[in-house]
Amino acid sequence: MSDVKKFLYVNRRAPYGTIYALESLEVVLIGAAFEQDVSLAFLDDGVFQLTKGQNTDGIGVKNFSPTFRALGDYDVQKLFVERESLEERGLSEDDLIEVVYEDEDDDWEEKPAIRVISRAEMADAMADADVVLSF
Amino acid sequence: MKIGVLVSEGPYTHQAVDSAYKFVTAAIAAGHEVPRVFFYHDGVNVATRLSVPPQDERNIQQNWTALAKEHNVDLVVCIAAAQRRGMLDANEAERQGKDANNIAEGFRISGLGQLIEMGIQTDRLVTFGD
Numbered sequence: 001m002s003d004v005k006k007f008l009y010v011n012r013r014a015p016y017g018t019i020y021a022l023e024s025l026e027v028v029l030i031g032a033a034f035e036q037d038v039s040l041a042f043l044d045d046g047v048f049q050l051t052k053g054q055n056t057d058g059i060g061v062k063n064f065s066p067t068f069r070a071l072g073d074y075d076v077q078k079l080f081v082e083r084e085s086l087e088e089r090g091l092s093e094d095d096l097i098e099v100v101y102e103d104e105d106d107d108w109e110e111k112p113a114i115r116v117i118s119r120a121e122m123a124d125a126m127a128d129a130d131v132v133l134s135f
Numbered sequence: 136m137k138i139g140v141l142v143s144e145g146p147y148t149h150q151a152v153d154s155a156y157k158f159v160t161a162a163i164a165a166g167h168e169v170p171r172v173f174f175y176h177d178g179v180n181v182a183t184r185l186s187v188p189p190q191d192e193r194n195i196q197q198n199w200t201a202l203a204k205e206h207n208v209d210l211v212v213c214i215a216a217a218q219r220r221g222m223l224d225a226n227e228a229e230r231q232g233k234d235a236n237n238i239a240e241g242f243r244i245s246g247l248g249q250l251i252e253m254g255i256q257t258d259r260l261v262t263f264g265d
Contacts (some may be wrong), residue, residue: 005255023176026215030247034255131254133141134262 006037008129011046015065016056021049022064024135029067032074039129040071043082043122047089050081050096050114065097072101072113079114082122137168139257141250143264145177146195147188152181155263156198163206170257171209172199173250174242176264179217182210184239196239203241210242211249 009028015021031038042050049065056063071079079099086092099113117125126132140159144151159169174181186196203210212222218231224244228236238244254260 003255007251007254019176023216027175027247027250031251034248034251036251036255131260132262133250133254133260134264135143 004035004037005130006039006128007031007131007133008039008041008126010041010043010126010132010134011049012044012134014045015049015054016059016061020135021046022062024133025064025067027133027135028071028076029074032071032076038076039078039080039125040076041080041082041122041125043085043119045085045089047081047085047091047096050079050099051091052095052097069097069099071099075101077101077103077111077113080122080125081114081116082119083116084119086116136259137170137257138162139253139260140169140172141253141260141262141264142172142174142178142181143176143262145180146186148177149265151263151265152178152195153193156195156202158261158263159202159208169206169208171211171249171253173253174210174212175216175247175250177220178264179212179220179222182212182217182222182239182242183237185237200239200241212238212242212244213250214244214246217244 009024011021011024013020054063054065093116096114100110101113102108103111140155142152142155146152162169181195181199188194199210202208223233223236224238225236
């Protein structure tokens with residue numbers, strides 16, 4: 001496809017309690033087949049979607065956080081996480097799961113997909129995107 | 136300009152679907168093209184033809200159906216979100232062994248690929264949600 005657009009999926013909500021996070025991830029997985037330039041943004045309570053050690057046994061809902069680790073296989077290489085949102089919630093990068101992708105331009109070396117960026121940089125990422133889908 | 140619209144909140148509970156309707160109407164009146172509206176999350180509930188609001192209230196489904204007919208707008212309901220919420224067309228009802236279907240005229244059930252395609256093919260994608 002000649003006209004590749006920059007898609008940015010903005011995740012603002014906690015992983016459980018509402019269905020937005022799960023249904024957002026479903027869009028990302030389907031969208032991956034369209035060979036667009038895909039980025040994900042995590043801010044506000046959305047940063048909880050990427051935290052380690054999620055256990056949903058007590059709420060009768062599927063823990064879908066392992067699916068984020070598969071995003072690299074879908075050629076999703078950019079997961080932006082807002083630093084201020086982490087800090088406001090007492091979290092740091094160490095609390096987040098590891099997501100890697102294989103860089104085809106660098107001998108398929110595994111590289112981290114999660115990039116912690118500032119609120120100002122997040123604004124730039126949004127301004128830079130062609131299509132912003134906010135969940 | 137070609138504008139795609141995403142509706143992601145349910146009817147009567149939330150303003151989003153009403154705002155989307157007014158936006159699409161105004162955009163078309165201003166000469167823009169709105170080829171498709173995609174309904175996701177609880178937005179899929181707009182498409183039930185079994186909704187019976189009080190007579191002195193707006194009928195959201197019927198308004199969309201009329202708009203689609205008049206201006207040839209493709210109203211697409213996400214199949215995955217629809218199935219979770221009991222929204223089935225005749226084909227899906229038969230496939231899933233259900234005894235009823237409820238999708239109103241003017242709406243069609245299809246996959247999330249239609250949302251991505253809309254993002255690729257339009258100049259702007261406007262989301263109405265929370």
